Amino acid sequence: MKRVSVVIPAYNEAARIAATVRAVRELPEVAEVIVVDDASTDETAALAEKAGAKVLRLPANRGKGAALNHGVAGASGDVVVLLDADLGESAREARALILPILRGEADMTVARFPSTGKKAGFGLVKGLARAGIRYFTGLEVTAPLSGQRALSREVLQCVLPFARGYGVEVALTIRAARKGFRIREIPVVMRHRETGRDLGGFIHRGRQFRDVLLTLSRLLFELRRPGRESG
Known part of the structure; x- marks a missing residue:
């Protein structure tokens, strides 16, 4: 039986971290839950x-x-599952990401959240991320920034180290796709704290945009250097 680890990065998530941990610990496939407290x-x-x-x-x-x-x-x-700390009880939906990996149906799964019907921002970050993934891989993805993912150990070894800041998911998708791994987006009923159209929300999305742009720029240099894999 394959062993499943869940890794949760967390920064000031006291309100939801306990519920998130309890939810994933209840999943029968999960052997360990690791929370990385980012000071x-x-x-x-x-x-x-x-x-x-x-x-x-x-x-x-x-x-x-x-x-x-x-x-x-x-x-x-x-199998290693990456989850955000603020999912609360909805973190149990991670099972939908784990099972396709265990069954050999995918090498990496990505959670696709349901639409909330609310507009948090203007879609600039998501649009940039989608365009970058399309440019490097030809893939059309729906959830380029989703932090909820399950990866086989083989994928994990090929994509490390993870990119800095909020560029993690975009770089992960691009590197995995260019190595020929099978990537599936999985609809889930997860919920987490959303950023709104207030000052804090715009600052957050500004940081996301910066990090995604920097990550794509680094990948452009990295993947075009002589001797690097090209797909």
């Missing part, structure tokens, strides 16, 4: 540990990509 200033680490997660603490806030790199280094699973 939170609240009770995130303590609550995650109390809920049953193995907690790895970073001494300073280093961002999502660095937290994931730290977490997967300690994961023992044949």
Whole structure:
């Protein structure tokens, strides 16, 4: 039986981290849950540990990509699941991502959330991410920024290290697709905290746009250098 590890990067997620951890620990396929506390200033680490997660603490806030790199280094699973910390009870939907990998139907699965009917932003970040993935791989994807993914160990070894900041998912998709791995988007009924059309939301999306653009620029240089794989 293949072993499944769940890795959850978290920064100041005390409100939801315990529910998220409990939900994934209830899944019969999951053998371990690792929470990487990215130098939170609240009770995130303590609550995650109390809920049953193995907690790895970073001494300073280093961002999502660095937290994931730290977490997967300690994961023992044949399948590794990446989840956001704020999913709460809806994290149990991760089973829909895990099963296709275990059945050999996909090498990487990506959660596709239901539409909320609300417009959080103007779609600039998602549009940039989709265009970048299309440029490098020819793939048309619906959820280019989804952080909820399951990967086989083989995929994981080929895509590390993860990109910095919010460029993680775009680089992950591009690297996996160019290696010929099978990627499937899976509809799920997950819920997490949404950013709105307020100042905080626009600042968040501005950082996302910056990180995705920088990641695509680095990939353009990396993948066009002589001696690098080209697809």
